[in-house]
Amino acid sequence: MHVRFRGELEQLRSVRLEFLPPYVEPETALRWIENGGRSE
């Protein structure tokens, strides 16, 4: 990846994404959209 992008990439890498509950992408994001932006 290009040098200018390195800081942003490192920040993205540092975002904490939990192990549980398990979810699978992109399906979770697509289901959220199909459900009108609601998790339940």
Added chain:
Amino acid sequence: MTELADLGVAELLEAYRSGSASPVEAVKSCLARIDRLDDRVNAVLTLTVERAVDAAKASAERWARGEARPLEGVPYGLKDIIATAGIRTTGGSAVYADWVPGSSAALVDRLEAAGAALLAKLYTFEFAGGANATTCNPWDLERTAAGSSSGSVAAVAARELPLTIGTDTGGSIAIPAAFAGVTGLKPTYGRVPRSGIMPLSWTLDHAGPITRSAEDAALALQVIAGWDAGDPRSGRAEVPDYTAGIDGGVDGLRIGVPTDWFFDVCDPEVAAATHEAARELERAGATVHEVALPSTRQVQLHAIELTLVYAEMSSLHSVTLDRLDEYGPEYQRLLARGQFVHAADYLHALRARHLVQLDFERAFEAVDAMLVPGCVCVAPRHDHMVAKIGDEELPLLDVISRTTAVFDIVGLPTITVPSGLDAQGLPMGVAVATRPYDEATCFRVAHAFQRLTGHHRQLPRLLEEDAAAERAPVALDRGVVEKPIVTATKDDIW
């Protein structure tokens, strides 16, 4: 004097309905405007004159028989990454310079079935991601029309066409719409099928209409929205009547204005115009609320956008990497970056996306729509491609998609409309965002705003000059007219 090329979609349909104009006259009027202005604007890559005239003649007969379809006789144009059967579809690239598809994109079939008349294929950044130094902003020909839907937006701004279709992956409808003072709709992810459209990033790609008003965009979305088997990400939600509630006004609507991210890096005049838009809606009966979206500052949205785009475009173009020298320099750079995206980073970007979605879900519990700057700055000059944020100049590509890419990432619909002119007389934009599949509220808010302000009716000086220009006869016996693709040089950003 108002010419037919000056009319929007709804106005044209009304003129046909009343018998005061015919589709053939409208096509001729658009063609005449293209003849007079497009040598300077450079929105049009391919003219399909014979096809448009034949379609317009057939439309005139349908109107006469009382069998008009929803867009009967409306001239339109397509970003040239959208496949058209029998008509060259270049992707704005030398790699596909001579490609003539055997079938059309699903949305083209829908537009044709609704009676619209294709008059032009329009300049685009190479494969919607590279560069295009060709198209100029009708508000100031020394300035960029941005992109990647450059021609689609410039053609509407120059009143060459009342309706075009563009695509948006990180802001390619919203940003040029803001720069050129037109209305651009980025629908919900999956609302409009991408079947037959050259992809940039299947996770983020959207297609939508560019028009002069929210009402026109609603009429167009009505036709192109809906499930299609050719796009596995196409949504199955029912398509509502988008114009049914468009006159409902904003009385009682809850409008949110984010307190973070969207205004962190934003030209003060653009920010002020966005807040003034909120006050305008408040005076019309809406309530305005501050909303917080903390994840937008935390997850590094630009990194999500670039990681997904670089990886997916690199995969998509692996089949023609042996022809790398035929790509423009900017696209070559992007493809090179794609070779170094780690799989773990790509998957992390996909997972982080849902965190932002959940933030929007919480925010939309308190509001019905959000207002954000359409783009953080106004159109820069071709020879000085920077984002001017107050007195500061920032690298354009570092900040240009700050208020737009987030909506491609989360999949929410936005409509970008003019919010007035800055001190230099350049258009600024404001965007209305709503929950997934709630384009109807986008249209309702934007339509109310346009009726209240009339910003969308302001015209570039180019059109004032055109009003005084000599009117030459319009030649209709031109068949298809193909202009060459101009790949940007190494020094061009856009």
